[in-house]
Amino acid sequence: MSHPLDCLVIGGGPAGLTAAIYLARFHLGVTVMDAGHGRALQIPCTHNHAGFPEGISGRELLSRMRSQAIQYGTWIVDRRVEALTRDGSGFAAHGQDVDIKAHSVLLATGVTNRRPPMTDALHAEALSLGRLRYCPVCDGYEVTGQDVAVIGSDAGAANECEFLRSYTARVSLVLDGTDGLAAPLAERLTGLGVRIIGGPAQEFALEEDGLSLSSAAGRLRFDAVYPALGSVVHSGLATALGADVTEDGCVQVDRHQRTSIMRLYAAGDVVIGLDQISHAMGQAGVAATAIRNDLAACRPQLR
Ligand SMILES: Cc1cc2nc3c(=O)[nH]c(=O)nc-3n(C[C@H](O)[C@H](O)[C@H](O)COP(=O)(O)OP(=O)(O)OC[C@H]3O[C@@H](n4cnc5c(N)ncnc54)[C@H](O)[C@@H]3O)c2cc1C
Structure with missing residues (x-):
């Protein structure tokens, strides 16, 4: 042209x-x-x-x-x-x-969005079923009262946990590496009742009623998982x-x-x-x- x-x-x-x-x-x-x-x-x-x-x-x-x-x-x-x-x-x-x-x-x-370690096929299916979500502002409403995990280790991930606490009391932060969470962030989240779980989050699998992953605390299942990896x-x-x-x-x-x-x-x-x-x-x-x-x-x- x-x-x-x-x-x-x-x-x-x-x-x-x-x-x-x-x-x-x-x-x-x-x-x-x-x-x-x-x-x-x-x-x-x-x-x-x-x-x-x-x-x-x-x-x-x-x-x-x-x-x-x-x-x-x-x-x-x-x-x-x-x-x-x-x-x-x-x-x-x-x-x-x-x-x-x-x-x-x-x-x-x-x-x-940066993705957690999983195949494209699993990623697409988990997204379509609402087991994997990327945007609490968009769809936090849909997880009201559910058991939810955020994956990440920085202030952005902590902010997502805090945001999701206005929808559900069952929020966990699964760290994405083996390093811990900065002390002020950990204190803030603990004060809000957010469970902090050692990472890395990996080996994701769809279950009949949720998405499971392995962590330092063993195998865990959540209704929905929000990667907050930037x-x-x-x-x-x-x-x-x-x-x-x-x-x-x-x-x-x-x-x-x-x-x-x-x-x-x-x-x-x-x-x-x-x-x-x-x-x-x-x-x-x-x-x-x-x-x-x-x-x-x-x-x-x-x-
Ligand atoms: C799972 C998920 C659920 C979401 N749910 C909601 C929701 O419920 N409500 C809501 O408001 N928002 C939601 N969002 C956010 C929303 O999708 C984005 O805010 C919106 O799509 C931004 O629009 P955009 O046009 O800026 O970017 P995009 O929608 O990302 O479009 C950008 C386009 O640019 C193209 N592109 C990039 N580089 C090039 C290039 N070099 N040459 C040519 N093309 C290029 C891409 O291929 C793409 O087609 C969600 C996001 C995700 C991931």
């Missing part, structure tokens, strides 16, 4: 597809390139996304969003962007068999261009979702935030409007 697009959206999750719907409805030329392994695709059924009282799977939600974006003229290319470089005042993106030039780029590449932020395309990122690797943006690189924008989990569909969509709406207005400032959008 030699004629530059108005905007290339990198990532076809809730953030990228929301932005594409807005941009296409602003009568701008937009293409989404998507590698197709996002977090939203892993959601068996979300119950906190407004407008779906019966819940909706991440796959179905994305399928509807894709149709909506395509209906208004968005092109969707199912390819990973391998490289993004500056091309004059715009950008050039390269993927397998695809090269795209664009006046602006929105990064909506998300993050990937995540990999997909901000490499932004850092390669010299964009500012946080200590954790999240892309830094202003209140219009502009990065420190002119005409490069970011939205969704790749930006520090709540890591929720609603927030990703909200950021994307802001980003798309900023992209439209920034392009119009040098080329008025007249029809």
Whole structure:
């Protein structure tokens, strides 16, 4: 493709597809390139996304969003962007068999949660059954009163335990290594009635009524397990261009979702935030409007 697009959206999750719907409805030329392994695709059924009282799977939600974006003229290319470089005042993106030039780029590449040691098949099945969960803000409600474990050894894992205590009195922290937990964290959790169990957590298996694992305390079974092992932020395309990122690797943006690189924008989990569909969509709406207005400032959008 030699004629530059108005905007290339990198990532076809809730953030990228929301932005594409807005941009296409602003009568701008937009293409989404998507590698197709996002977090939203892993959601068996979300119950906190407004407008779906019966819940909706991440796959179905994305399928509807894709149709909506395509209906208004968005092109969707199912390819990973391998490289993004500056091309004059715009950008050039390269993927397998695809090269795209664009006046602006929105990064909506998300993050990937670090997984506990288990096969892909077991991971997928445990997720689909709600035995493995990654987001207490999303689905803590579903484990109300249940016997729940968090896996991890840092302040983030301790915070998840504390958060889950507002849903259930039966919360355990299984350490992910053989090191202990920092004394102030251990004291805080013990005070909340959280059981601290030596790790590492391994040899996971699905049981009829839960997920079991082995630990320093032997074999244990839980109704649900929340890995809190951190995540990999997909901000490499932004850092390669010299964009500012946080200590954790999240892309830094202003209140219009502009990065420190002119005409490069970011939205969704790749930006520090709540890591929720609603927030990703909200950021994307802001980003798309900023992209439209920034392009119009040098080329008025007249029809
Ligand atoms: C198991 C689970 C359950 C969850 N449940 C809920 C819930 O109930 N409610 C809720 O609000 N949130 C939930 N979340 C969180 C929610 O999934 C995320 O906040 C949301 O998906 C973020 O949207 P995003 O578009 O930023 O990222 P993602 O959905 O992760 O999409 C990013 C996309 O970018 C693509 N990509 C990455 N790099 C490239 C590249 N170089 N080139 C092209 N494409 C690329 C990926 O393949 C992916 O398709 C859950 C998450 C998980 C893991």
